[in-house]
Amino acid sequence: MPSYGGMTTSFQFSEAEEIAKAPELCQLKPVTTRFGHHGTVSTKETWSVAFTPDHSYFAWSSGKGIVRLVPWMRELNAYDASALNLFINNNNRCPSDFSEDRQLKHSRVIEYVCNSNVWSLAFGSSIPHKKLTNRQVGYRHYQHLDGDDILLLAVGLQSGAIMIFNVFKKEKFSLIDHKQVVRNLAFAPDGSLTLVSACRDHTLKVWDVKDDGNMVHTMRGHKGWVHDCAFSPDASHMASVGTRGEVFIWDMSNFRTIRKLSGHYHDAVACQYTPDGAVLLTASWDARAIAWDPSTGQILSEYHHVYPPMDPVFAGGANNSFTRGISVSPNGQHFATICDDGYVRIWSLLNNSDPLAIASVEEAVSCCFSPNGMVVAVGTRSGQVSFFAVHTNGDTIPTLQHLCRMVIRKLVPDTNLILKELKAGCLLRYLTYQQME
Template identity: 45%
Template structure:
């Protein structure tokens, strides 16, 4: 099946605009669904209220898709204060932007309350930040509501390739760089750098927190997939299986699965607690043998994203296709065309996929499916129980396999 286009955001072009430097390496949604941000190429990041985007899409058709989303957003934001009413910002970061991440002082899961004490900036408990990683190794932190620069973090010596905030509202930021390191920053302590994580022998392409903020996954060149304990800042394990550079990673909403995308034409879905590959989504048929998977081909997977329903994964590859997969099916359930795509991510409510390409962004409606009660129960259990505890439960083996995503 072919995915339905919801809309697009096109970057302005000038007659003498160079192609190089216009790449859109990153797109991001705010945790509360209020904003969407993307790099327009060169030094510019655009921050747009997501409800405004949807209203613009409504003017160009696809009313049934966008209207249902805007209704949901209006309900989400109805209780928010008017002082933080979203407005559009264009931010000049001073250098080519490689990475973006939203950080909120409000925990994504309200069960974990974190007390935020700002040192230099006296903000409320509803602070929303945008971190931008630049070509010169700097990380700039912006106030999303005002568009003002708050912090300038300088420690990396190469391109900051990816950024991720801890989902617990602590405003802990992790950056991944071509200088082969990950750095942990505490933004509530004036951007103090807490730790340098070393272990990668080559460029670090991406990083992602588990939903409970206890584990960090980092991926990079030389087939590297590392898992880190973020309480002790120590490596838990290295995941072996890819045959080429690994460029993207993301945890499932319950933290029980980890998706990684690689230039070896595959997306692997792992059990991060035991380091086992549970699923493989191939983008080249027949799959290349290990000796050929390390070479250049037109099926390199550039990006992967986990939907918030825990059932669907989106991948973006060099064969000019976006694919939507179900975690229990071998072949894509939907596809969509996209030339030169570089990044993709699901919206906060999982109803839209955004994909970036040459300074522009394209949006598709995601596959709709009502989650079964069994799957919802599985996600609720796996949010609080790692695989080792699940396997010790006094329940039938088939139930254990289901809870471990093995059937």
């Protein structure tokens, strides 16, 4: 259990014992696996975790260049332990060792050996409208990814390469252009299979995975490492975060920076939009998460992980409370953060006083919500993943007012358009998320 000395604490009004605990549902632990054709124990960091959009698989970067897709049982909010045990007992057989029976697709563990440390994962899917032009391409480049049951996994590596796997087929290929660690990846949510990569070489790159994986554009502007990137829900904009607190908003029609957000005192390391696109959340090593209006650059709320809040000079240094990750619930009213103080926090977007629920995880480095918003997965430096339930009390149920606001903001995500139509008042403040406490 994390502890604090002196005059600092992790929470504003409550002790840890007074805050609801998010119950742990299950764990994934590193096991003996293959790497470079030799058996070894995976002990490296789980820098990235992800669920498939259809909730069928959980992707786990379990260390030593290994990525595993473990079947996820949505009804039970747990991974399929029997499938994982079968995989291990069969000497870690790869997907090519299994039949192509469609009914087995979601009932087996799939393993990818990447031969380089894995730093990022992202799933992408598209509405199929063509057949593959060449189904015998094996593990080579191919012209089109269009076809039935297309589900792609992009894997960013320490070498700078990005590997693309077709989950239900045998095709794979690599995107080569970055020179350093590919820290994060994001597929456009519009089904176009446009992929953006955030890299320590100070750039973001845009890839057209449908078109041979061609590199479309290099987005420059960050002065240091780019830690994360996230598409807006309509794919028209992208947020990126990096060293020295840089937070950029990009117009994806011309790949130009349209806004720089100022507020963090240390590296901004994670970002994600709410499902309506009206709020951007960022996490930073300054022990804070910030909610922004991405259309105006206004700070809507701050969520501190140390109290009393640190002065900028201390927040910008080694403060022992780096906030390392953030994930927004599909309901848009809650989000999770991970912090070096050893706590996973489940927050209400509308109240920054204290989290709704917490859980203890040492050395957490990645987190993500499940597609139904009922589970948060947390990866650690040891390669372990813990899964926590977030439906701990009535506070985690979105209000009808919030759901109505989300519907409106999905249609009108640009705050400036709302400001033109509404005069000052309660409705304006509510629609623009200015009523957050």
